[in-house]
Amino acid sequence: MIPFSPPRIENEIIEEVIDSLKSGWITTGPKTKLFEREITAYVNTKKTICLNSGTAGIELALAWYGIGPGDEVIVPAYTYTATANAVVHTGATPVMCDAGDDFNIDVSKIEKLITSRTKVIIPVDVAGLPCDYDELNALIRKKSVLKKFTPGNDLQSQLGRIMILADAAHSIGSEYKGEKSAAFSDGAVFSFHAVKNLTTAEGGALTFNLPKQFDHDELYAQLSTKSLHGQTKDALAKVKKGGWRYDVIEPGYKYNMTDILASIGLVELRRYEKDTLIQRRRIFSKYNEMLKKYDWALTPNLETNNKKGNAHLYLLRINGIEESQRNDIITEIYNQDVVVNVHYQPLPILSYYKRSGYNIDNYPNAFRLYKNEISLPIYYDLTDENVETIVQALVNAYEKVVKKNHVEEAV
Ligand SMILES: Cc1ncc(COP(=O)(O)O)c(C=O)c1O
Incomplete structure (x- = not known):
């Protein structure tokens, strides 16, 4: 039997996982932080947070941008259900757009779907071939489209336009105009699920490349809190001397990646x-x-x-x-x-x-x-x-x- 997509698990990976198991540190820790820095350097964006799935990455980005009931998010009709499910989970409405001949969202059909409720477009690089990012970026900056944009909170005002959140579940490593394609959106989400071309068994990452009015270190701190119950300290910070006291500043999610998974990802990324x-x-x-x-x-x-x-x-x-x-x-x-x-x-x-x-x-x-x-x-x-x-x-x-x-x- 020739299988569809088995993972490549060699000794190098097994040894790195054993190293994590023996280190006494198996949840989010130094290897996850290293993996985040290495992804950022590899795709040339500004900051990355590793999570326990790609779906979590889409949900976290939408939550951060304040997406909820009454908002519309444009997604392709031709994608895996995670792209649209994540929108449904926020209470917003997925507005579907037809595909072009390359399987990706047909950018020429997006404009007529944009209303004053549209806050985000989630293009998907289907099969790893990047979408038309120049056309997408031009569209969201078009005068008539900017005029329709109605910010619902300070962050949306700060961006001042529709956000492009790339569902890059398939496309870490893909290139657009000679550079990694993730850098052509405001945020991009990778999936490291078992069948993906770079895997951590389950896992994902959200990488940001927002305009310069955004402080990406501050953003990373916000996302770390939001992805771990809204807690002001993660497990690593809590084990430090006197680190027992934390605060909860919002009812956050439970999306963090573990160092066991990151150890697989570090080997995968290296090769x-x-x-x-x-x-x-x-x-x-x-x-x-x-x-x-x-x-x-x-x-x-x-x-x-x-x-x-x-x-x-x-x-x-x-x-x-x-x-x-x-x-x-x-x-x-x-x-x-x-x-x-x-x-x-x-x-x-x-x-x-x-x-x-x-x-x-x-x-x-x-x-x-x-x-x-x-x-x-x-x-x-x-x-x-x-x-x-x-x-x-x-x-x-x-x-x-x-x-x-x-x-x-x-x-
Ligand atoms: C296009 C697309 N988006 C999102 C996801 C979700 O990724 P994950 O399974 O890591 O949550 C997948 C996973 O198969 C996918 O193919």
Whole structure:
């Protein structure tokens, strides 16, 4: 069986985790703080806080910006549910936008969704290919859009415009105009979930790159408090002599990362640019190379003019098939012991969002992308032989399903 995305757990990671376990310090501590500094340096932003999930990162950023009932947050219809769920948790309304042909939010369709209630846009770098950040940044600074912006608190007045909070769950390491793409938003959230290309088993980080009127050290202190019950001291500060007394200044969340998780992340980050990324991009390109001879294979881009993906997912689309044929092809691939996936079922087709009034007919491009999409395995240890086996399984499945249909049509 070729799995979809197993983690790469080697001795280096095991030893670093053991080191944490033996150190006597297993919750948030020195390794988490080091991991935060290393992420900031790697993606070239101003400050990073590590958390126990990417979802926590989106929720924390929205809570910090004071998002709540009555507010609207623009999210893509084509994403994992965490992006929109986080908005629902605040009491605000997710306003969905259709996808463009690259799976990412179609920036040209955002403006007509903006109202005086719009406070945040959450673009998602689907599969690790960055969104159109220049266009997004130009849009939120457009005179007519600025005029609509109605701040609901001091922070929103201080920013003076819609915030761009990138859901960069897939895209640590991705580049936009030659720089890491996280630096092109006000805040970006990474996920280090087990299937992510840089993992800590579960985990995430929120990194900020706000304009200069914001003091990022102060921001970090606020977020640390907010992510730990609103307590003015974290565990590390409390164990210091005389450190028992703390205050609670707000009913904060419980989102902190542990040093055990950070120890995995430190090893992952150390080998990421020079090893992980090279290997993932190589596999991605091998798929593209092998599939280019099939006219039914709509292969994804690893790079465009100003974007360079990190090959987080390989989102293949099959030309000319319907949803049911895609599903049959997936079954046929499974029958050959290869695990594939679909990224994503657009949110409006999922029960909760359907029930809440979202209608897939309003997101035609998202459905068009979804109905013939199949995600092929991509992970560090996938060999060239594996890639050949997967492509052969796909070709067999396509021929079986599509040929069968042709025969049935002829009869
Ligand atoms: C696009 C997207 N956003 C957010 C998340 C949430 O990340 P986490 O699972 O770390 O909470 C994920 C995770 O799968 C994701 O794919």
